[in-house]
Amino acid sequence: MRVANFNPGPGALPVPVLEEAARDMLNWRGTGMSVMENSHRAKAVIAMVEEAEADLRSLMGLGQEWAVIFCQGGASLQFTMIALNFAGPAGRCDYINTGLWSTKAYKEAKICGANPRLAATSEPDDFTHIPEAFDFDSEAQYVHLTANNTVRGTQWKQYPKTPAPLMADMSSEFLSRPLEADRFGLIYAGAQKNMGPAGVTVTAVKRELADRARPDVPSMLSYPVLIKNESMYNTPPVWSIYISGLTFKWLKNTIGGLEAMAEINRIKAETLYRLIDQSGGFYRGTARPDSRSHMNVTFLLPDQELNDRFKKEAQAAGLEGLGGHRSVGGLRASLYNAVTQDDVNKLVEFMREFQRTRG
């Protein structure tokens, strides 16, 4: 029996993707091997990785002025790579702080010897919204932000105009809506939200920007090295790319692209926010309404005991992964691409019933 999966990441994957992966486990594309047992230099694997990249480019509308690479190490390693490639020791860079992951990115820039600066922060308001005022350093080599804040349930609706190239951690909203890519110099996303299994990270970076990266960077952390080797400087995480590639095809062919996906995601999120807003205060959203995320819906019940009971009873009812991040507590429903409207309807039904009997 499958559950309704509201995990914050790793999270739900499309069932047809899992079914295809299971079916082809012992003999993938007629190679007589699992995709994991093929050499990464085999024609079939190179073709698969190229297909994944092409499908991703087509979904996102990324032209050849962008390099697209599959990396390892998650978003956390990108924090380091961005600082090393584009700021370096004593380099200047701006960070916008919207919560836990932004803070981590800022800290890694410091460890790399760069001088990161806060151009904006919503910390004084406990990260309940996206900042509106910015103080950019005209000498900064880049500006970094987190597009969707998984922990706090906030999401950018409009991106700021920045004097330096904008670099964005898109992990928890990647491929959930169309993106004005031209606003950015570099975007990156760990796979384990909307794309595939943990273990691969997509980075898209404008080639003219990558060309200006610092030369003194370890090979595995150097964007130019990874780009030149077309994601195969060393053995790439083939399985994670493979599952991500199947998800790209599902997004293109079954869902119909990012406009269609965004509309499905909008309705899912609105279904849940409506229930919260109409609960007479029994459920309380923690993000300011104008900053609410379509990916992670964070909310609280009147007291801790009810929070705990909700989590426990939801899990017993087949609604998985509703606990808030361990740093903030509360509740959180993550509505990634593979979470269906039917899953959300089940959750809303459960929430109505919970309020009726416990409220």
Next chain:
Amino acid sequence: MRVANFNPGPGALPVPVLEEAARDMLNWRGTGMSVMENSHRAKAVIAMVEEAEADLRSLMGLGQEWAVIFCQGGASLQFTMIALNFAGPAGRCDYINTGLWSTKAYKEAKICGANPRLAATSEPDDFTHIPEAFDFDSEAQYVHLTANNTVRGTQWKQYPKTPAPLMADMSSEFLSRPLEADRFGLIYAGAQKNMGPAGVTVTAVKRELADRARPDVPSMLSYPVLIKNESMYNTPPVWSIYISGLTFKWLKNTIGGLEAMAEINRIKAETLYRLIDQSGGFYRGTARPDSRSHMNVTFLLPDQELNDRFKKEAQAAGLEGLGGHRSVGGLRASLYNAVTQDDVNKLVEFMREFQRTRG
């Protein structure tokens, strides 16, 4: 139809491991989700990672004086991590050069600002054997070597006594034989040879050594940070750890441990070397006999045309992955743990027949 898989890595995985992974794809351990869709903070996933670590420790006989972590980025990122954690800018370190991967490790230490030095090299003999004489720097912070040389088909039979902690890239021989772990300060191995899918790297490091690591290292590259967070500083590559864990159980329960595995591997390798040595010079092994690897058997035919024809006809006969590394050409049969004696017998039969008809 499954092929006989002699790929150099990614390579063959045990069929029962693949069958279990396929079977549990939509509902792993009764969670109602794939293992990939579970949160890495879920009890079932934490238990799975702990089991994998415990099985690995038991297979290798690693006590609590060792930290064992699952990393990302392959052996190539370990090259950088070792230099950053244990040498650092202007630090001194010794490298033993036995081929392509040793050279890469050395180069990364240089990029990190350390002063790597060659304590021995078999480059003058075209890397056909393991060095016998060493010139260690008594001030070096560590000595690095590559245990098995995938490209050249050489393998250490006895490790040198070193004045500084010995660090070894074990990627292509990991878990293929018992290991005198106490000879080492740190060992590491990419999964994609004897363990599981590309995307995870195991590192075992003596705790007292890790405690002396430099503090100014980016979090994702810091051994102490990864150890303290028990492989979960950020989302780990759950699928790759899961498949590796299934392989550890197969090694323990089906094979019977590393002594038994080593014996199977010895017989596989000897079957193939015997055929080569008895071919009257038609097949010529490229490694010096006393340095021959049990994992990667490298050989040549009398001319390039025969090499090419061999590769092509072998592939048509269901014998996969026999091409030599692109840097050296020739032929190579990789006999990792999941390659069976039956696979090797098929190869030997093919080689006899090829010599009979083309020799």
